[in-house]
Amino acid sequence: GAVVSQHPSWVICKSGTxxxxxxxxxxxxxxxxxxxxxxxxxxxxxxxxxNEGSKATYEQGVEKDKFLINHASLTLSTLTVTSAHPEDxxxxxxxxxxxxxxxxxxxxxxxxxTRLTVT
Amino acid sequence: AQSVTQLGSHVSVxxxxxxxxxxxxxxxxxxxxxxxxxxxxxGLQLLLKYTxxxxxxxxxxxxxxxxxxxxxxxxxxxxxxxxxxxxxYFCAVSSNYGGATNKLIFGTGTLLAVQP
Numbered sequence: 001g002a003v004v005s006q007h008p009s010w011v012i013c014k015s016g017t018x019x020x021x022x023x024x025x026x027x028x029x030x031x032x033x034x035x036x037x038x039x040x041x042x043x044x045x046x047x048x049x050x051n052e053g054s055k056a057t058y059e060q061g062v063e064k065d066k067f068l069i070n071h072a073s074l075t076l077s078t079l080t081v082t083s084a085h086p087e088d089x090x091x092x093x094x095x096x097x098x099x100x101x102x103x104x105x106x107x108x109x110x111x112x113x114t115r116l117t118v119t
Numbered sequence: 120a121q122s123v124t125q126l127g128s129h130v131s132v133x134x135x136x137x138x139x140x141x142x143x144x145x146x147x148x149x150x151x152x153x154x155x156x157x158x159x160x161x162g163l164q165l166l167l168k169y170t171x172x173x174x175x176x177x178x179x180x181x182x183x184x185x186x187x188x189x190x191x192x193x194x195x196x197x198x199x200x201x202x203x204x205x206x207x208y209f210c211a212v213s214s215n216y217g218g219a220t221n222k223l224i225f226g227t228g229t230l231l232a233v234q235p
Binding site for chain 2: 006034041043044045093095108111115
């Protein structure tokens with residue numbers, strides 16, 4: 001089945017530093033990937049839609065300059081949390097569609113998430 | 120705009136008992152609906168999906184859900200709970216755009232506990 005790999009699975013960084021999270025579709029090409037953020041015991045909140053070869057589309061309230069998204073190839077999207085602060089600590093999950101045409105009825109495949117802790 | 124509401128943030132059942140997780144949706148167009156399961160510190164796994172075909176949808180691990188337009192509901196059920204079913208379950212609806220950029224909107228989740 002379609003596999004989405006996310007790396008790293010967890011990271012601890014100091015306040016003020018930047019952290020990059022990678023999301024790869026291992027056995028399919030994904031023109032679009034999605035980045036979600038999940039606070040403890042809460043739902044997934046869509047942060048942005050990553051588009052291969054073009055700028056990401058951010059959801060309202062998400063800071064573009066803080067959460068940099070790059071989708072340089074059909075199998076890789078990266079999320080960089082710049083100048084991280086403790087309030088950025090969260091669980092970040094990426095996802096992508098695998099079906100041909102990647103239409104609205106095809107399911108999203110999720111990575112295993114990245115636990116970010118900013119100290 | 121589309122949204123889903125999951126009633127009950129925590130549900131506890133005994134092993135072997137019926138599992139019922141509730142989800143109601145709001146959509147101005149025919150929705151596509153999904154149920155996902157999340158185990159601790161992991162991503163989400165698709166249980167089942169409704170995409171305007173049969174209203175009773177069967178998924179993995181013995182789960183099923185029924186789309187009821189009149190009640191705007193898509194409740195998830197399983198006849199007999201197993202200890203391994205303990206996890207968090209999310210109901211989700213697709214936004215009404217077509218194509219690859221179509222977004223998935225999640226409910227707040229229901230944490231299922233299974234007692235021995």
